[in-house]
Amino acid sequence: MSREGAEYALRARADERDRISGDLLDLEAHTTYQLLKGASLRGPTQTRWAAAQSAIAALWALYDTYRGVLRAAEQVKGARGRLGAEQLATLTELLSGRSVVLKAAAKPVEERSLLPQADERLTLDETVARMDTAFQQATDVLTEIDTVWSAALPRLDAADAELRAVGDLRRQLGESLDLTQTETDLRRMRTAVLEDPLGSAPPEHELERVTRLLASTRADLERALQVSQEYGRRREELVAALDRVRAAESEARVAHGRVVVKIALPPQAQPRSKVDALADELDALDAAPGTWLDRAGRLTALEQGAQQAAQQARATATALMGLLGRRDELRGRLGACQAMAVRKGLAEDPGATELYERARLLLWSAPCDLTKAAQAVDLYQRAIHGGGR
Incomplete structure (x- = not known):
């Protein structure tokens, strides 16, 4: 060098x-x-x-x-x-x-040799x-x-924080929610991650299960806490909602009474009331000694039930009144087809006349069978257009 x-x-x-x-x-x-x-x-x-x-x-x-x-x-x-x-x-x-x-290196005596190393x-x-x-x-x-560690420990820390939040909410509401198993699962997973991350780290699905459970439980408790604070107001709103259901169901019954004398209706078209069952459930909710967690779920279900009942009753009334509109629409089509028959010189045709009279009789009879009347109008229309019977 x-x-x-x-x-x-x-x-x-x-x-x-x-x-x-x-x-x-x-x-x-x-x-x-x-x-x-x-x-x-x-x-x-x-x-x-x-x-x-x-x-x-x-x-x-x-x-x-x-x-x-x-x-x-x-x-x-x-x-x-x-x-x-x-x-x-x-x-x-x-x-x-x-x-x-x-x-x-010095070796244990059982591995040594008398020859120089x-x-x-x-x-x-x-x-x-x-x-x-x-x-x-x-x-x-x-x-x-x-x-x-970077993947699991932050999520375990977040789960522990969620567990503490759930515990605080539980104590605030006085709920007897048992979190022992969740606490045990989190301790076990944390110990496994810290002591043997290369061999015993919890699988993704197990950590995800505990995370979802805690998030769901916390959401339920927060909803229950909100209900406990808003119960009086929401109960008054529910009473008003039940009044709206009664009004909508009354409207449906009136519509049914008007329509049933003019249109042939099946027995299942008779409007069925749900307001009494909802009112009974509200009374039971007031009297129930259950926890706020249980009461929150029942109150929410009642609010949704009242909303759906009112919507269904209004839809029923609209559908029933729509049947009268359908009859009037068929009457209009029949009149238009008769006018076309006159223009085509078919007004005196025996076949066309028979079809017209049958459709007219069905449409101006009470109660009117809309299904048969619609079929009769279609037959008459095809005859006028050259389709025959």
């Missing part, structure tokens, strides 16, 4: 040493590394982390020896402006030869490569653990 080459190599190795030192310090400062140092681990995580710790210990031993060789090289270089031949040879040997000496010698490049392998082994484990 030339003098210039040796000096350049020494500077490059010094930069390399500083970079490796920074990487090692970053490794030890890593949050997951610090947490693992004092953690109680088990299972595959314990096995993997023990192997990683051995790799880190070997890495530091290699680094100390590597740094000692560079220190010796820097001492050879010293402050000399120009290296002598002897110093250059020594520096070359340190920088490019097998200058890193690893002492033979040879020390291992490495070049600086081989030492750096071996350090890198150990570094990658350690960081791979850290990355895997950190990935699991």
Whole structure:
């Protein structure tokens, strides 16, 4: 190695040493590394982390020896402006030869031999490569653990916060909601994540199940709390809603009475009242000693039932009155077809006349069978247009 080459190599190795030192310090400062140092681990995580710790210990031993060789090289270089031949040879040997000496490790007596154990010698490049392998082994484990923790722990923290919120709401409402199993599940999952993230982390579906359960329970309790605060007002609004149902059902009955004498209706067309059953449910809700959680669900169901009953009654009245409109529309079609028959010279045609009279009789009879009347008008219309019977 030339003098210039040796000096350049020494500077490059010094930069390399500083970079490796920074990487090692970053490794030890890593949050997951610090947490693992004092953690109680088990299972595959314990096995993997023990192997990683051995790799880190070997890495530091290699680094100390590597740094000692560079220190010796820097001492050879010293402050000399120009290296002598002897110093250059020594520096070359340190920088490019097998200058890193690893002492033979002490073995248990059952693994020993009476023959001398040879020390291992490495070049600086081989030492750096071996350090890198150990570094990658350690960081791979850290990355895997950190990935699991980063994914699971925030969600477990959120679930714990949700559990506390549910507990506060439960106490505020005086509910006897049993959260023991959920608390147990969360503790078990957290312990598994912390102690064995690589082997016992909870599956996604289990964490999702607990999260959904807590969110649903909290929503129910918040709804119950709101009902407890608004019950008086909402009850008055429900009473008014029942009055609207009565009015809509009365309108449907009136429409049925008007239509049934003019239009033939099946028995199921008779409007059925729901307001009495809803009113009875409201009375039962007032008298019930149940919890607010139960009362909230029943009150909401009553409000929805009242709204649907009013809508159904109004729709029934509209549909019934629409039957009169349908009859009048058929009467109009029949008149238009008769006028067309006159223009076509078919007014005296016996066949057409018979079809007309049949349709007219059906449409002007009470109660009118709309189905048969519509069929009769269609037959007459086809006859006028040349379709025959």
